[in-house]
Amino acid sequence: MTDRTDQVLRYLGALREQADRDPGGAGSRLADALAAAVDAFHEAGDDSQALLLAQELIARQRSSGNRPDLAQALYVLGSSLDRVGAPDEAGAVLEECVSMTDRLRSGGFDTLGCAARERLSAVRANQGRMAEALELLASAVDGYRVMAEADPALYGAHLARSLHNQAMVQYATHQVSEAVAALDETIDVYHSLLNGGDRSVAAGLGRSLAARKEISTEAGLPYDEATSDALLQRVAALATPAGATFDPAPASHSSTDGLREAITPEEPGDRQTMAIQPLIPLPQVIQAVRLQLEEVTQNSGGYLKFEMGPIDLDLSVSLSVDSRAEGGVRVLVVTDSAGVAQNSSLHRMKLTLTPRSMEGPVRIGGDWEV
Secondary structure (H helix, E strand, O other), X not given: OOHHHHHHHHHHHHHHHHHHHOOOHHHHHHHHHHHHHHHHHHHOOOHHHHHHHHHHHHHHHHHHOOHHHHHHHHHHHHHHHHHOOOHHHHHHHHHHHHHHXXXXXXXXXXXXXXXXXXXXXXXHHHOOOHHHHHHHHHHHHHHHXXXXXXXXXXXHXXXXXXXXXXXXXXXXXXXXXXXXXXXXXXXXXXXXXXXXXXXXHHHHHHHHHHHHHHHHXXXXXXXXXXXXXXXXXXXXXXXXXXXXXXXXXXXXOOOOOOHHHHHOOOOOOOOOOOOOOOEEEHHHHHHHHHHHHHHHHHHOOOOOEEEOOOEEEEEEEEEEEOOOOHHHEEEEEEOOHHHOOOOOEEEEEEEEEOOEEOOEEOEEEOOOOO
């Protein structure tokens, strides 16, 4: 267990105690923190702990009776089950998530429903249930296409990723012309976003270009290799840190082997990731800052002592109507605008925190005054 994950568990413990006393307000903050903690433990490689937290989250949301929150918790749990290699259980949970999002939406599409279909399609493809995977992906593509037409900057990368995933399954089922058409559209969408200044799509564009080239070569189809190679060089320059090697080659897509890597919708570190919790409650952000400052004051040694001055936070926040929140409005800090709900509005917030203890200003260092 790392220092970070240990800190996360301590914070969750404090929130559980608060939720026992105030299920309404603190319970909502605990649910948000649990979802974020699931991601944190997966990133740390502790999938078993992440699954335990996801199971706690689903139990709390089922008892709360809030169906939109339960739908998000189902996605978190289904994704965790998929990551630990439990496809049957993951499929059942994700199917419930898809069904619930369909019942909740009053026409149209939503990002959670589309993301759940993508994740479920990866599970079904790796089970060899290719027809189901294609049907799920087609529905996800339709949804993202509608949303991307309304706001290409926000949903274009989601559309491109789902099209790439669709192409991988189509090629694995010998639908070569359909796969090529899907990849061509994928490349067009990514290229448009890149030209619009979104450098975060470079890695996704590189994978799609590499897949298009590989499929064309294997199938003996015409392909503008010079243009593709020039674009790949541009992508490599944008997507690769100095001194690193850029490898855009996709996972094997000529058979069902490797389809998990080829079409899994969540790719850490990539803009096209469908993060289920891109929003963090404002109190959680301030609490995290406080905990880390406490760690600094406890662990710093030496004879020098510094007085801690004001701390300025410049945050992007999402404001949304929530009857459970005090005043009827919920403030969440945005870490990835691609996952912000359509009924939320984005704003900038500047906070200045001045740390103080019971004895006065906070100082960092040993026992000596200078």
